[in-house]
Amino acid sequence: MPHIQLTPAQRKVHRAEAHHLDPVVMIGGGGLTDAVKKETDAALNAHSLIKVRVFSDDRVARETMFQTLADELNAAPIQHIGKLLVLWRPAPVKEKTPDEDRMPGPKDVKVLKFSKRGGQRPEVKTLRVLGNQRLTTGGQIKRAKKKPVSIKKRNRD
Numbered sequence: 714m715p716h717i718q719l720t721p722a723q724r725k726v727h728r729a730e731a732h733h734l735d736p737v738v739m740i741g742g743g744g745l746t747d748a749v750k751k752e753t754d755a756a757l758n759a760h761s762l763i764k765v766r767v768f769s770d771d772r773v774a775r776e777t778m779f780q781t782l783a784d785e786l787n788a789a790p791i792q793h794i795g796k797l798l799v800l801w802r803p804a805p806v807k808e809k810t811p812d813e814d815r816m817p818g819p820k821d822v823k824v825l826k827f828s829k830r831g832g833q834r835p836e837v838k839t840l841r842v843l844g845n846q847r848l849t850t851g852g853q854i855k856r857a858k859k860k861p862v863s864i865k866k867r868n869r870d
Contacts, residue, residue: 717789717802727762727791731799736766744769745778753800754786761804767796819843824852 719727737756740749756763765782767775779798783790791799819841826836842848847857 717787719789719791719801724789724791727789727801728799731762731764731791731801734762734764736764736797738763738765740765740767740769740778742768744774745781750782750785753782757786757788757800757802758805762791762799762801765798765800767798769796822848824848826852 737760738749738753743749753763753765767778769775769778775796775798776793779790779793782788782798782800786800786802788800788802791801793799822840822842824838824840826838828835838852840848840852840854842854845857846854849855
């Protein structure tokens with residue numbers, strides 16, 4: 714038995730989500746090898762819901778492959794229809810490590826400069842504002858000021 718048990722309603726939702734998917738792993742004449750298991754594991758890590766195509770006419774062999782993959786990869790068997798197997802495993806939590814030295818990227822900003830003489834069209838300029846810069850109300854680019862530190866924080870440090 715697989716470790717992940719799903720209710721029929723959850724299984725139905727995953728079947729519906731898998732309907733439009735293409736098979737990402739193919740099992741050929743060699744059967745269920747270690748390379749196939751490794752590739753299926755990588756696909757489950759990347760997509761969490763995958764289809765596997767088995768090029769074998771033996772239904773019993775396909776059913777055992779389906780159960781073996783579900784057991785060994787800790788995945789939930791969703792559907793076995795014809796030569797297609799659908800497996801699901803929750804996506805692993807990806808840890809994002811924020812880089813403290815990174816600044817916001819550059820932005821392209823359009824600035825309108827109105828003419829001093831009336832009746833003329835305003836001039837449109839595209840300016841690139843870098844992460845350590847700011848755009849003033851007059852359309853000038855200046856370096857961003859450091860945020861002031863409160864008195865309490867200054868005294869605490």
